[in-house]
Each structure stands twice: as C-alpha cells, then as structure tokens.
Amino acid sequence: MKYDGRFGQxxxxxxxxxxxxxxxxIEQAFYKYYKDENFVADLDALYxxxxxxxxxxxxxxxxxxxxxxxxYIKREDLLHGGAHKVNNCLGQGLLAKYMGxxxxxxxxxxxxxxxxTSMIGALxxxxxxxxxGTVDIERQSVNVHKMKLCGAEVVPVEGGTATLKDAINEAxxxxxxxxxxxFYLFGTACGPHPYPTxxxxxxxxxxxxxxxxxxxxxxxxxDIVTACVGGGSNAIGIFxxxxxxxxxxxxxxxxxxxxxxxxxxxxPLMAGSPGILHGTRMYxxxxxxxxxxxxxSISAGLDYPGVGPEHCLxxxxxxxxxxxxxxxAVLDIFDIFxxxxxxxxxxxxxxxxxxxxxQKGKLPADATVVVNLSGRGDKDVGIVEKHRPTRTxxxxxxx
Amino acid sequence: MKKYKEVFNELKRAAxxxxxxxxxxxxxxxxxxxxxxxxxxxxxxELGIAFSDPIADGPTIQKADVRxxxxxxxxxxxxxxxxxxxxYKDIPIGLLMYYNLVYQYGTEKFFADFAKAGTNSxxxxxxxxxxxxxVYEPARKAGLDTVFMVTPNTETQRAKRIAExxxxxxxxxxxxxxxxxxxxxxxxxxxxxxxxxxxxxVPVCVGFGVSKPEHAVDLAKAGxxxxxxxxxxxxxxxxxxxxxxxxxxxxxxxxxxxxQALKQA
Numbered sequence: 001m002k003y004d005g006r007f008g009q010x011x012x013x014x015x016x017x018x019x020x021x022x023x024x025x026i027e028q029a030f031y032k033y034y035k036d037e038n039f040v041a042d043l044d045a046l047y048x049x050x051x052x053x054x055x056x057x058x059x060x061x062x063x064x065x066x067x068x069x070x071x072y073i074k075r076e077d078l079l080h081g082g083a084h085k086v087n088n089c090l091g092q093g094l095l096a097k098y099m100g101x102x103x104x105x106x107x108x109x110x111x112x113x114x115x116x117t118s119m120i121g122a123l124x125x126x127x128x129x130x131x132x133g134t135v136d137i138e139r140q141s142v143n144v145h146k147m148k149l150c151g152a153e154v155v156p157v158e159g160g161t162a163t164l165k166d167a168i169n170e171a172x173x174x175x176x177x178x179x180x181x182x183f184y185l186f187g188t189a190c191g192p193h194p195y196p197t198x199x200x201x202x203x204x205x206x207x208x209x210x211x212x213x214x215x216x217x218x219x220x221x222x223d224i225v226t227a228c229v230g231g232g233s234n235a236i237g238i239f240x241x242x243x244x245x246x247x248x249x250x251x252x253x254x255x256x257x258x259x260x261x262x263x264x265x266x267x268p269l270m271a272g273s274p275g276i277l278h279g280t281r282m283y284x285x286x287x288x289x290x291x292x293x294x295x296x297s298i299s300a301g302l303d304y305p306g307v308g309p310e311h312c313l314x315x316x317x318x319x320x321x322x323x324x325x326x327x328x329a330v331l332d333i334f335d336i337f338x339x340x341x342x343x344x345x346x347x348x349x350x351x352x353x354x355x356x357x358x359q360k361g362k363l364p365a366d367a368t369v370v371v372n373l374s375g376r377g378d379k380d381v382g383i384v385e386k387h388r389p390t391r392t393x394x395x396x397x398x399x
Numbered sequence: 400m401k402k403y404k405e406v407f408n409e410l411k412r413a414a415x416x417x418x419x420x421x422x423x424x425x426x427x428x429x430x431x432x433x434x435x436x437x438x439x440x441x442x443x444x445e446l447g448i449a450f451s452d453p454i455a456d457g458p459t460i461q462k463a464d465v466r467x468x469x470x471x472x473x474x475x476x477x478x479x480x481x482x483x484x485x486x487y488k489d490i491p492i493g494l495l496m497y498y499n500l501v502y503q504y505g506t507e508k509f510f511a512d513f514a515k516a517g518t519n520s521x522x523x524x525x526x527x528x529x530x531x532x533x534v535y536e537p538a539r540k541a542g543l544d545t546v547f548m549v550t551p552n553t554e555t556q557r558a559k560r561i562a563e564x565x566x567x568x569x570x571x572x573x574x575x576x577x578x579x580x581x582x583x584x585x586x587x588x589x590x591x592x593x594x595x596x597x598x599x600x601v602p603v604c605v606g607f608g609v610s611k612p613e614h615a616v617d618l619a620k621a622g623x624x625x626x627x628x629x630x631x632x633x634x635x636x637x638x639x640x641x642x643x644x645x646x647x648x649x650x651x652x653x654x655x656x657x658x659q660a661l662k663q664a
Contacts, residue, residue, distance in 0.1 A: 001529060004529075012530060013527070013529060013530070014498055014525045014526055014527075014530065015454075015525055015527065016454070016455045016524055016525055016527070016548065016550075017527050017528070017547070017548040017549065017550045017553060017561075017572070018548075018550040018552060018572060018575055018576075020527050020529070020553075020557075021552045021553070021554070159461060160451070160452070165452065169452055169453075169454050172454045173454060173455075173456075173457070173576075173577045176455070176575060176576050176577055177574075177575055177576030177577065178575075179552065179575055180552075180575070275499045275502060275503060276498045276499045276502055276525070277452060277499060278452075278454070279525070284499075286499065286503065288503070289473055289474050289500060289503060289504070290499040290500045290502065290503030290504070291450065291451040291468070291500075292451040292452050292499075
C-alpha cells in the first residue's frame with residue numbers, strides 16, 4: 001500500500017492476506033485516475049446526465065416555520081435511484097471499468113447501495129452480484145425487485161442477524177475466492193483502506209455543491225450542517241467541504257433504535273468503543289471480549305455495528321458532534337416532514353430531520369441549518385405503515 | 400515446552416496439523432476430541448477461538464464458531480482449554496483467530512497470558528504483514544513464535560518479507576478463498592510451495608481446502624513441511640452432533656488415516 005489509510009488511531013487495512021493485492025490494486029487505480037482528465041470528464045458527464053447532479057438546495061419553508069429557524073435541504077433524494085449512493089457507485093464503477101474488471105459485487109442493507117450498484121452494473125455492462133441479509137430482503141423487497149430488474153443477482157445471506165454486517169461478511173468471503181476479475185464496490189466510507197478515502201472522495205460532490213449553493217443562495221455559510229450516520233458516507237460527503245469553516249457546526253445523527261439505554265440500537269459513536277471489524281479500526285458495538293453485538297434500527301441502511309474511521313476521528317477531535325435519535329422520533333418526523341413539505345424522507349435521512357426537529361425552541365430564528373436528505377422514503381412506506389397503522393388509517397380517512 | 404523447530408527437526412516427513420475450534424461442540428467434548436487427535440498422531444495443533452464475524456471462514460467453521468459460542472466459550476475458558484491440553488501432552492499449539500479478540504484483551508497481555516498457558520504462536524487471520532508491527536514485538540517479548548499467512552496471489556518480494564517475519568512456520572493458504580474442504584487441491588498450491596521453498600528455510604505448512612489423505616500426500620511430495628486440515632475435521636464433529644461421544648473416535652480414525660498416508664509417502 002502507498003498510504004496507510006489512517007485517521008488518527010482509526011482506519012487501517014485489517015484484512016486477510018489474500019485481499020491485500022486486490023485492495024492495493026484499487027488504491028493504485030484510484031490515485032492514478034481520480035484526477036485523470038478522461039476519468040474526470042467521464043464521471044462528470046455521468047453525474048450530470050445519468051444521476052442528475054447538481055442536486056438543488058431547497059429552502060423548506062413550512063418546516064422552517066414549524067421549527068422556528070431556517071432549514072435548507074440538500075436534495076440527494078432527487079438523484080437517480082433515490083439516494084446519494086449513486087455518486088459513489090458511478091465513481092467506483094467507472095474506476096472498475098478503467099481497471100478492466102468485468103464483475104461487480106456489493107453488500108447492501110436498505111437496498112439503496114445494492115440498487116445503485118445494480119444500475120451501474122447495467123449501465124457499464126458488468127455482471128453484478130448483490131449480497132443482502134434475508135431480514136433486509138424481507139423489509140426492503142421493492143429494492144430487491146428493482147435490483148433484479150437491472151439484471152443483478154441478489155444473494156441472500158443467512159448468518160448472524162441477517163442484516164448489513166452479515167452481508168459484508170459474505171461479500172468479503174466471496175471476494176477472497178474471486179479477487180482476480182471481481183471489483184468489490186463498497187457502499188460506505190468504512191471498511192479497509194482505501195475504501196474510506198475512495199468513498200469520501202466520490203461523495204464529496206455533495207458538500208462541494210452545498211457549500212457553493214449556501215454562499216450563492218443565502219450569501220453566507222450555514223451555522224449547522226447535519227446528516228445521518230450509519231457507515232457514514234453521506235455525512236462525510238457533506239461534512240468534508242466544511243472542515244475548514246470552523247464556525248460551521250457539523251452534527252452526525254446515529255440511530256438510537258429502541259433507545260441507547262436498551263442496548264437495542266446501532267450507535268457505536270454514542271455507545272461503542274474502538275475495535276476492529278471489516279478491515280478497519282473504528283468505534284464498534286461489542287461485548288467486553290470483542291464479540292460484535294447485534295444491532296437494531298428501523299432503518300436497514302443504518303443497522304450496522306461500526307462507523308467510518310474518519311467519523312471516529314472527527315468525534316475524538318471534536319470537529320463534529322454526534323447525537324442519536326430513536327425509532328419513534330424517526331417515525332414521527334417521517335410523518336411531520338412529509339405533511340409539511342410533500343417530500344418523503346428515507347428513514348435513514350429522517351434521523352437527521354428528527355434531530356433538527358428536536359432543536360425547535362433551542363436555536364435562534366436566524367439560525368441556518370443544512371440537512372443532507374440522503375435518500376427518498378418511497379422504499380419505507382410499507383415499514384411506516386406497519387409501525388403506525390392506526391395513524392395512517394385515521395389520516396387517510398380525515399384527509 | 401516443545402517448540403515448532405523441534406517437531407520439524409525430528410520429523411522425517413510432513414507434520415500433521417489438525418485444526419479445531421476450541422469448545423466445539425462444547426468444552427468437555429472438545430477436550431476429548433483434541434486428546435483423541437493427539438493420540439491418533441497429530442504433530443502440532445492449530446486451535447481457533449470462536450468469533451462472531453469470521454470473514455476468512457467458510458460455512459463449516461462458521462457453524463463451529465456458533466456452536467462453541469452457544470456452549471459458553473469465552474477467552475478465559477480457551478486459555479484453560481490450552482492448559483489442559485498441555486497437561487495431557489506437550490505438543491506445540493498455534494492459535495488462529497481474529498484481531499478484535501486480541502485487541503480487546505490487550506495485545507501484550509493476550510500474548511503473555513496465552514504463552515504462559517502453553518501457546519506457541521498466535522496467527523491473526525485479519526492482520527497482514529503490513530500491520531505486523533502491532534503484534535510482532537509483543538509476540539517475541541512473550542516468547543511466542545510468529546506465524547503469518549502467504550496466499551497464491553502474494554507477490555514474491557512480499558512473500559520474502561513475510562517469511563522474514565515468521566519464526567514458527569509460514570501458514571500457506573493453498574487457494575484463493577475461505578476455509579472449507581475441497582474435492583481437489585487447487586492447482587495454485589504446488590507452484591506456491593516451490594516458490595516459497597526457494598525463498599526461505601522457514602517451514603512451509605499448507606492449509607485451506609485440504610480434506611483427504613491423498614491431498615496431504617500430494618502436498619508433502621510437493622515439499623510442504625506441514626499439512627493443516629481444518630474444515631474436514633470440523634465437519635466430522637458436525638456429523639456426530641447427535642452422538643457427541645462418538646466424535647473423538649471418528650476424528651481419531653480420520654487423523655489416523657492421514658498419518659498413515661503421510662508415513663508411507
């Protein structure tokens with residue numbers, strides 16, 4: 001490896017020897033192409049014409065009125081595929097093509113990354129396999145169907161809690177046997193080096209755009225930038241543009257699931273400790289011996305026991321603040337925000353909105369908050385109905 | 400305490416190295432199985448401590464990890480297990496495990512405590528030579544030998560660096576993939592053994608996918624100094640879960656067959 005992929009004490013490349021050559025090859029290709037004229041032009045064209053970049057920064061008038069300060073929404077939900085995942089998939093997919101790889105594999109939780117990878121697999125004419133926990137297949141069946149329509153094979157994963165962590169385990173195992181012709185298109189700013197760096201780079205368009213849009217639209221930088229954090233790719237994508245703007249507060253929102261005190265959550269930054277899993281040192285939900293604990297969150301995309309190593313460093317350095325909101329608050333805001341703005345937020349992104357809502361009465365009227373709306377909530381309508389059946393029914397009747 | 404070096408020096412043939420997950424399917428049965436394996440001719444033992452997320456393992460060893468953890472295995476009991484084996488016979492023991500368990504225990508303390516219990520080396524499946532600094536000194540300080548993995552896709556210069564860091568043996572992965580018995584040996588393994596033997600005098604022990612006496616013989620003939628058999632043996636335990644008391648004899652029978660084949664090779 002050319003670089004060690006460290007973020008303070010976090011990060012690194014803790015993988016079996018068999019994967020080292022493959023990761024080295026990706027590192028090499030990334031540094032060879034990411035500033036290459038042709039690569040940049042190809043990616044830029046795909047961002048604009050395929051994905052729909054730049055995404056707008058939208059002033060949420062009614063929601064702002066409700067909370068009592070100014071809320072701007074970075075509309076990543078408007079992207080092709082319905083989430084920010086396409087940014088990273090186009091970047092890594094194109095990289096795989098430049099490297100001459102013919103097959104893509106990926107893990108997925110909510111199915112957004114699996115879907116984005118399947119789309120890019122179809123676009124680039126590459127054979128695609130998506131590893132997905134059977135529990136997630138059940139709760140995100142629409143996305144599974146879409147992946148198959150794109151021509152991808154969806155491989156069900158049974159082990160553990162049959163969610164995102166187990167899907168990553170299985171994708172890594174498959175990769176060790178197929179390293180020669182297969183590119184592992186990793187979905188979040190986590191995992192072994194060089195993924196945290198690569199994914200951050202391909203997601204940094206979110207922050208670069210948002211920062212420029214703030215200056216243009218509001219005439220100044222925002223007071224707060226907030227995003228949900230599972231693995232942390234959408235958050236690192238928007239945060240990174242504001243690192244040097246010391247007056248801009250960065251707030252990452254983790255899933256508190258049934259509540260931090262119940263242990264049934266997926267908030268390693270709030271309630272975990274440093275450990276090693278899936279190739280990286282990071283805050284991790286684990287028992288005292290280092291066995292990985294089961295996680296729980298209503299949003300499949302955040303249901304993961306670890307978190308990107310750069311977020312771990314941002315937490316320790318104090319540059320970003322991390323908080324958590326529970327499933328109930330998320331379900332509440334899904335409803336409130338949709339009623340206010342006519343925009344269905346993904347349950348993942350709803351975590352960031354729920355934190356914003358919790359600041360009602362705490363922030364001054366001239367405060368400006370940018371929320372990264374990382375994905376749209378169409379995929380979650382069934383889950384919301386299941387958890388809030390009465391409310392949905394009543395509202396349908398009275399509307 | 401018997402060193403790897405003594406075993407390799409004494410043997411005129413390849414060492415037989417069975418692998419077990421400590422506490423599979425439960426502590427007592429596991430102990431009986433390992434003792435039976437020793438009696439049947441194991442030269443060195445490779446033991447695993449169960450982990451919740453074993454990314455280098457195929458389904459057979461994953462299931463063994465689940466069984467061991469379900470039966471209450473933990474780090475303290477694993478240490479106790481090793482002491483009990485050493486009390487039964489002074490046979491070299493290599494641990495094969497995942498980094499987080501070592502890291503949470505405290506790397507220096509882990510190596511010191513397990514060296515004291517009778518362990519000869521600790522191979523960490525998810526730690527490559529690039530991060531050897533985190534474990535090399537603590538291991539040497541504790542008096543442990545060091546073992547790292549080489550795989551068929553490891554470049555020669557890198558393999559040389561790895562060999563230089565191995566004082567016990569080189570854990571040579573026969574194929575690209577995870578653990579698990581295979582019908583035939585990978586065609587990558589013989590060139591790999593030849594390549595390694597031309598680089599180093601450190602013993603070359605081959606594992607992953609080795610599941611038959613004839614595999615062991617082929618590897619020995621290709622120059623391997625040791626043959627590691629894991630999933631095939633763990634599978635025998637799995638097949639006897641309904642009659643656990645039969646597992647030690649069944650495992651011993653298989654190990655006896657491999658031993659016999661290696662002697663005649």
